[in-house]
Amino acid sequence: MLNIILFGPPGAGKGTQAIKLSEKYGLVHISTGDLLRAEVKAETELGKAAKSLMDKGILVSDEIVTGMIDSKISKSLSGKGFIFDGFPRTLPQAESLDNILSKYSLAITITLALEVEEEELYKRISLRGKISGRVDDQDRNTFLKRMQVYNAETSPLKSFYKNKGILVLLNGAGSIEDIFNSLSREIDKKL
Numbered sequence: 772m773l774n775i776i777l778f779g780p781p782g783a784g785k786g787t788q789a790i791k792l793s794e795k796y797g798l799v800h801i802s803t804g805d806l807l808r809a810e811v812k813a814e815t816e817l818g819k820a821a822k823s824l825m826d827k828g829i830l831v832s833d834e835i836v837t838g839m840i841d842s843k844i845s846k847s848l849s850g851k852g853f854i855f856d857g858f859p860r861t862l863p864q865a866e867s868l869d870n871i872l873s874k875y876s877l878a879i880t881i882t883l884a885l886e887v888e889e890e891e892l893y894k895r896i897s898l899r900g901k902i903s904g905r906v907d908d909q910d911r912n913t914f915l916k917r918m919q920v921y922n923a924e925t926s927p928l929k930s931f932y933k934n935k936g937i938l939v940l941l942n943g944a945g946s947i948e949d950i951f952n953s954l955s956r957e958i959d960k961k962l
């Protein structure tokens with residue numbers, strides 16, 4: 772199985788590229804952001820708890836997110852693999868992911884980290900905010916909070932995957948197609 776983590780700050784293009792890569796390589800795309808937004812839309816208890824945190828740019832609890840991931844993985848074990856988009860975002864989530872995968876005798880093949888300057892990230896997110904209606908995309912302070920959370924809790928995961936020898940850093944600035952091609956080149960080396 773080919774199991775990929777697509778990593779990067781808010782607005783780096785994880786969701787955009789994960790959709791294209793999952794189509795090209797036949798992988799199951801698991802986006803914790805999308806799963807949480809679906810819970811919010813359906814007004815479930817989980818969604819109600821998640822909404823206020825997401826709107827403020829704060830992470831939802833590790834326990835909730837990890838439970839959702841385990842359930843999704845267990846339903847697609849006969850496929851070609853997974854692409855994780857926006858997960859893991861904390862060290863406990865990364866450790867849980869390893870534990871869940873090893874339960875099924877699986878492991879992460881590669882972690883692809885998209886690197887983009889903060890001003891470019893803000894430009895993309897505020898543009899999306901005008902069309903998507905996402906509350907967390909519409910306010911500069913919420914963006915700054917998301918960046919602060921990313922720098923404090925998520926970015927340190929790069930060392931976690933570097934130590935495992937499976938981290939690849941890639942420039943996430945440029946056209947969607949050029950970035951897709953450079954991600955594909957890295958994945959092809961693993962096939």
Ligand code: B4P
Nearest residue numbers: 781782783784785786787803804825829830831857895899
């Ligand atoms: P996410 O849904 O993961 O949101 P994101 O980081 O903003 O998205 P992404 O990087 O995928 O950006 P995209 O491709 O769409 O998280 C939202 C919230 O959910 C979090 O703040 C948190 O509260 C919660 N959450 C999610 N996962 C969690 C977890 N594991 N644990 C706890 N809480 C969690 O790109 C952004 C925009 O840029 C798009 O409009 C796109 O069209 C554009 N774009 C993409 N690539 C471009 C390019 N190359 N050039 C120009 N524009 C580009």
